[in-house]
Amino acid sequence: MSQKNQSFSLGRLLLEGRAFLALIVIVAVFSWLSPNYFTLSNFLVMSSHVAIYGILAIGMLLVILTGGIDLSVGSVLAFSGVMAGAMMQGVEVGTSVFYLPVWGVVVLTLALGGLIGAVNGVLVAFFRVPAFVATLGVMYVARGIGLLQTNGLTYNNLAGKPELGNTGFDWLGFNRIEGVPISVIVLVVLAVVFAVTLTRSAFGRWLYATGGNARAADLSGVPVNFVLLTVYTLSGVLSAVAGLVLSSQLTSAGPTAGTTYELTAIAAVVVGGAALSGGRGTVQGTMLGAFVIGFLADGLVIVGVSPYWQTVFTGAVIVLAVLLNSLGSASARGR
Amino acid sequence: MSDVVLAARNVAKSYGAVNALKGVNFDIHRGQVTTLFGENGAGKSTLMKILSGVIQPTSGEILLDGAPIAFENATHARDKGISIIHQELSLAPNLSVRDNIFMGREIRTATGVDFAEEARQAQALMAELEQDIDPLTLVGDLRLGQQQIVEIARALSVDSRILIMDEPTSALSASEVEVLFKVIRDLTAKGVSIVYISHHLEEALQITNHAVVLRDGTMTAYAPRRDIDLNWIVRNMVGENYDLGSPPDVTFGPDALTVQGLTLTGAGGFNLVDNLSLSVRKGEIVCIYGLMGAGRTELLETIAGRLRPKSGRVLLEGVEMGGLSIAERIETGLALVPEDRQRDGLVQTMSVGQNLSLASILRFTRGLFTSRRAEREIVESSIRRVTVKTSGPGAAIGSLSGGNQQKVVIGKMMATNPRVLLLDEPSRGIDIGAKAEVFRLLAEGARQGLAVVYSTSEVAECLSIAHRIIVMRKGRIVAEFGPDVAKEEIMAASGEAKAA
Numbered sequence: 001m002s003q004k005n006q007s008f009s010l011g012r013l014l015l016e017g018r019a020f021l022a023l024i025v026i027v028a029v030f031s032w033l034s035p036n037y038f039t040l041s042n043f044l045v046m047s048s049h050v051a052i053y054g055i056l057a058i059g060m061l062l063v064i065l066t067g068g069i070d071l072s073v074g075s076v077l078a079f080s081g082v083m084a085g086a087m088m089q090g091v092e093v094g095t096s097v098f099y100l101p102v103w104g105v106v107v108l109t110l111a112l113g114g115l116i117g118a119v120n121g122v123l124v125a126f127f128r129v130p131a132f133v134a135t136l137g138v139m140y141v142a143r144g145i146g147l148l149q150t151n152g153l154t155y156n157n158l159a160g161k162p163e164l165g166n167t168g169f170d171w172l173g174f175n176r177i178e179g180v181p182i183s184v185i186v187l188v189v190l191a192v193v194f195a196v197t198l199t200r201s202a203f204g205r206w207l208y209a210t211g212g213n214a215r216a217a218d219l220s221g222v223p224v225n226f227v228l229l230t231v232y233t234l235s236g237v238l239s240a241v242a243g244l245v246l247s248s249q250l251t252s253a254g255p256t257a258g259t260t261y262e263l264t265a266i267a268a269v270v271v272g273g274a275a276l277s278g279g280r281g282t283v284q285g286t287m288l289g290a291f292v293i294g295f296l297a298d299g300l301v302i303v304g305v306s307p308y309w310q311t312v313f314t315g316a317v318i319v320l321a322v323l324l325n326s327l328g329s330a331s332a333r334g335r
Numbered sequence: 336m337s338d339v340v341l342a343a344r345n346v347a348k349s350y351g352a353v354n355a356l357k358g359v360n361f362d363i364h365r366g367q368v369t370t371l372f373g374e375n376g377a378g379k380s381t382l383m384k385i386l387s388g389v390i391q392p393t394s395g396e397i398l399l400d401g402a403p404i405a406f407e408n409a410t411h412a413r414d415k416g417i418s419i420i421h422q423e424l425s426l427a428p429n430l431s432v433r434d435n436i437f438m439g440r441e442i443r444t445a446t447g448v449d450f451a452e453e454a455r456q457a458q459a460l461m462a463e464l465e466q467d468i469d470p471l472t473l474v475g476d477l478r479l480g481q482q483q484i485v486e487i488a489r490a491l492s493v494d495s496r497i498l499i500m501d502e503p504t505s506a507l508s509a510s511e512v513e514v515l516f517k518v519i520r521d522l523t524a525k526g527v528s529i530v531y532i533s534h535h536l537e538e539a540l541q542i543t544n545h546a547v548v549l550r551d552g553t554m555t556a557y558a559p560r561r562d563i564d565l566n567w568i569v570r571n572m573v574g575e576n577y578d579l580g581s582p583p584d585v586t587f588g589p590d591a592l593t594v595q596g597l598t599l600t601g602a603g604g605f606n607l608v609d610n611l612s613l614s615v616r617k618g619e620i621v622c623i624y625g626l627m628g629a630g631r632t633e634l635l636e637t638i639a640g641r642l643r644p645k646s647g648r649v650l651l652e653g654v655e656m657g658g659l660s661i662a663e664r665i666e667t668g669l670a671l672v673p674e675d676r677q678r679d680g681l682v683q684t685m686s687v688g689q690n691l692s693l694a695s696i697l698r699f700t701r702g703l704f705t706s707r708r709a710e711r712e713i714v715e716s717s718i719r720r721v722t723v724k725t726s727g728p729g730a731a732i733g734s735l736s737g738g739n740q741q742k743v744v745i746g747k748m749m750a751t752n753p754r755v756l757l758l759d760e761p762s763r764g765i766d767i768g769a770k771a772e773v774f775r776l777l778a779e780g781a782r783q784g785l786a787v788v789y790s791t792s793e794v795a796e797c798l799s800i801a802h803r804i805i806v807m808r809k810g811r812i813v814a815e816f817g818p819d820v821a822k823e824e825i826m827a828a829s830g831e832a833k834a835a
Contacts, residue, residue: 023770082425153478196704199699200704200705201704201705202696202697204698205693208689209685212684212685213678213679213682213683213684215677216673216681217682217693218641219639219673220665220693220748220750221664221665221666221694222662222693223499223662275684278684279682279683279684
């Protein structure tokens with residue numbers, strides 16, 4: 001089985017990887033339009049922008065593979081950033097104020113993101129609320145709590161103080177290892193971990209089976225409810241990761257951050273060839289989708305296209321990429 | 336040849352390298368029933384799709400009233416008076432019976448749709464089919480058999496000259512089949528030509544005027560009804576021994592499965608399974624016979640853990656199964672092969688190999704990851720064991736014929752090394768050759784100590800490999816027989832009308 005996959009891998013990449021083709025076209029066109037586009041430093045900067053969407057899109061992919069959708073990721077991203085910002089300002093217990101070390105803030109923020117994701121998961125898996133509705137509700141609630149927390153304002157002081165021992169929050173967003181931004185490294189690590197999980201673990205197989213046919217999966221002994229709960233929780237955790245990266249890049253945490261990011265994440269997953277009906281899709285495809293959308297958006301900025309046109313282009317590329325995919329599968333059926 | 340209304344001449348259809356039909360000649364006679372017999376994958380459905388314009392042949396020609404014609408699509412064929420009742424129901428469950436019957440052909444007036452007239456006609460069709468169904472009932476609220484009636488009513492409402500029926504009776508009760516046959520006789524008397532396809536050979540023989548047998552995409556035999564019998568059909572369909580087997584000679588072990596006082600309450604408050612007790616020993620094969628709605632599926636799904644009983648106990652080799660999930664029951668050795676393989680058995684987005692290994696995945700998971708080699712071993716031994724005909728483990732599950740898909744579902748559960756295997760209608764919609772192989776597989780399992788319980792709605796299948804035949808009616812066991820019982824006794828016990 002694996003041998004067969006390998007021998008066909010190039011053909012399959014071209015077939016399912018129309019996103020790949022789109023990416024090459026985008027890079028070629030912008031390199032031609034602007035001398036600044038095709039440089040290593042620009043690619044690294046653009047990649048650090050893609051990291052935010054890419055991390056969200058991985059979580060979104062997991063959810064979409066089960067046939068669901070998670071509309072709350074943008075709000076959870078903002079909520080997580082705000083919570084991290086609040087913790088950086090110090091946690092009041094009684095009359096005294098505690099300052100957590102940055103790693104503590106990160107762990108707690110990830111746990112909070114996971115908790116909100118778990119609420120989605122419980123609603124979908126155990127109360128049978130349609131995923132669209134459940135996560136739509138949670139999207140509003142998370143956004144609202146973020147606004148309440150800051151009273152609509154933004155935390156600007158995330159640097160911490162050396163005497164309080166909580167410096168280093170900007171490490172995620174600003175530092176580089178061997179010239180590569182940390183956020184890009186985080187994205188790559190997460191992508192590899194989840195790609196391997198999906199293809200090589202029992203959990204990955206359960207995920208595809210749940211999305212392909214939940215009833216059959218259930219009767220085959222797949223713990224469908226556990227799978228659903230886990231994917232929504234993971235999506236929440238990954239939203240929190242994205243929230244941390246974003247607020248670290250901006251060195252500020254605002255409750256209105258990440259608005260409509262859930263749609264960008266969905267677009268990345270869909271451009272990457274996943275089926276919204278569930279059961280089909282890969283991390284590799286989703287990453288391509290995220291890079292197509294990110295490189296296009298940044299390219300348009302670099303060549304100085306009006307932001308209004310950027311929106312039009314992004315929309316057109318999404319539809320075009322998916323259109324090519326459906327045309328491809330239609331002709332495959334015709335044969 | 337003047338009575339031939341529609342004919343296929345040397346029609347062939349190939350999909351890539353696969354030849355689904357290899358030059359078939361087929362005649363439909365005016366005002367008569369022509370039945371097409373053949374195993375799954377023999378090309379029956381392909382031929383019917385060509386005759387009804389759904390697909391176009393690769394070569395060959397279609398003659399309508401003696402003149403060549405090329406159907407562009409199904410609508411074109413329908414305009415020429417050819418309509419088809421597909422094997423899979425194509426109804427909208429969210430619409431009423433009336434709306435489904437007139438879907439796409441609404442009776443229009445200047446101000447909109449004439450619902451009253453539609454309802455009247457729908458009512459008349461229901462009366463013709465002797466069904467007490469209100470035309471305003473939602474199709475989704477009807478049971479499967481009634482939905483099939485609606486599908487038939489829709490085809491009748493078109494006033495076709497040629498009506499193709501692909502497995503119209505698969506969900507109908509014996510009395511509903513009688514009514515359908517009466518309707519078919521009325522239609523043929525009016526000059527309508529019928530093409531009939533069914534896996535129920537005896538049933539089809541009651542109604543048909545001509546028999547055509549397909550095998551592997553070629554026509555192997557043709558004869559008028561008076562010249563043939565059941566054996567002739569089976570001989571031509573299979574071309575080999577078609578015996579469904581006999582009970583394997585095994586010494587039973589201790590009780591493997593014990594069910595005590597099991598009661599399952601349905602949505603309406605009445606008992607779908609009513610205080611039922613049953614025990615099956617190691618190596619024993621038990622057949623559960625009953626009509627639609629007798630509670631067979633509910634019983635098996637309750638034992639497997641899909642449905643929660645109101646009361647009663649399920650024991651596997653003396654171990655209480657009550658609180659366990661489906662996964663835990665599979666782990667302990669209790670597996671169910673569900674009735675509807677499309678809905679409950681297969682994951683269409685996964686390959687043959689992934690489907691086969693789905694239930695046993697933890698057996699080849701080492702630490703966090705699955706072992707590809709261990710998986711390949713399980714998959715390949717499963718493919719050999721249940722003799723799936725496939726191009727390889729990576730093939731799409733949809734590329735298999737119905738019988739082979741069913742073998743994949745059985746192979747998937749067999750791979751979990753069960754001690755008790757429950758099979759709900761394992762022979763539904765598969766051809767006689769595949770049936771024989773499935774039963775051979777079960778008999779082989781029993782020889783190795785597996786306890787097998789299978790349900791069926793065909794008496795002939797009870798009288799094959801089962802050591803014991805249990806008849807269910809209204810959620811209870813009403814009779815128990817040995818393997819030497821007469822068909823009539825089983826049918827009488829089940830309350831089947833035609834057995835009286």
